Amino acid sequence: MMEDILLKKGLKQTKSRLLILDILDKADKPLTAEEIYRLIQNEEDSINLSTVYRTLEVFLNKNIVQIPLMKDGNKASYILNRDEHHHYLVCDKCHKMIKIDFCPFAEFEKQIEQLTSFTILKHKLELFGICPNCQGKTK
């Protein structure tokens, strides 16, 4: 289960880390540090915003979380790394976010590796458009 991941990664099992893991586990979309912070407060618990940032930094380095996209262009948002491969499609108008869980890149990457002699480790892909709800609205 979720909590074991800390042990497996050699991290101390602290209240903050468990809370953040829990929030991210329940989340159905990428969350910013601030959003995580607020959600924890809603659950009548409280940890410092700095701690949220520091924890996410540690989780990133241990590959427990990932930053799939930059929200609003300037806030990082985080998701739990579930070793699934997917991408997000974001509505330019209302910012609604849809998870796309298939990706045609396996072969594409091989082509590029041969072409460039790079070893490809990962890719980031974000799709932008207008959601069905916002189509036909002026802005």
Next chain:
Amino acid sequence: MMEDILLKKGLKQTKSRLLILDILDKADKPLTAEEIYRLIQNEEDSINLSTVYRTLEVFLNKNIVQIPLMKDGNKASYILNRDEHHHYLVCDKCHKMIKIDFCPFAEFEKQIEQLTSFTILKHKLELFGICPNCQGKTK
């Protein structure tokens, strides 16, 4: 040529805008606002850093420039929109950047449009890996 783009987009032809267009036109990689600012100084010219930001904002809205996903730390970087479709492959170690100018997304997008009912307007894709030069180095 480069300068006509301002007229075509209904923008005043100012010194700042021409300088920034020129810098971006010559650039062989995405540039941050600060880098653009410094390069203009090197050319014995000078405009205010705020103006660089404001100009890039205008250019973004007019689709004259684009921001690739990759951030230089936490700074946005900009490229001229040449209506070519390409992506970057970046070395995780030395940050060397290679332009990849083919992309298999046309059909993929159609699939996703049908699946989600979104209208897809664009996508951002970046690839990360290790360049031939950095392969075999410890870190």
Next chain:
DNA sequence: ATGCAAATGCAAATCATTTGCATCTAAAAA
């Protein structure tokens, strides 16, 4: 139970980017 390295809270610092406002300028109007 004890000790210590690592984690946390809090406040202040950073740093990229934005903004208010007075002044200037490109280009439309006369």
Next chain:
DNA sequence: TTTTTAGATGCAAATGATTTGCATTTGCAT
């Protein structure tokens, strides 16, 4: 060409996300 004016710029101060220094607390190995 001169006048007019909406929009562009410079400068300094504000913003806002993220980071950091430091005193205190806590997880966990012994």
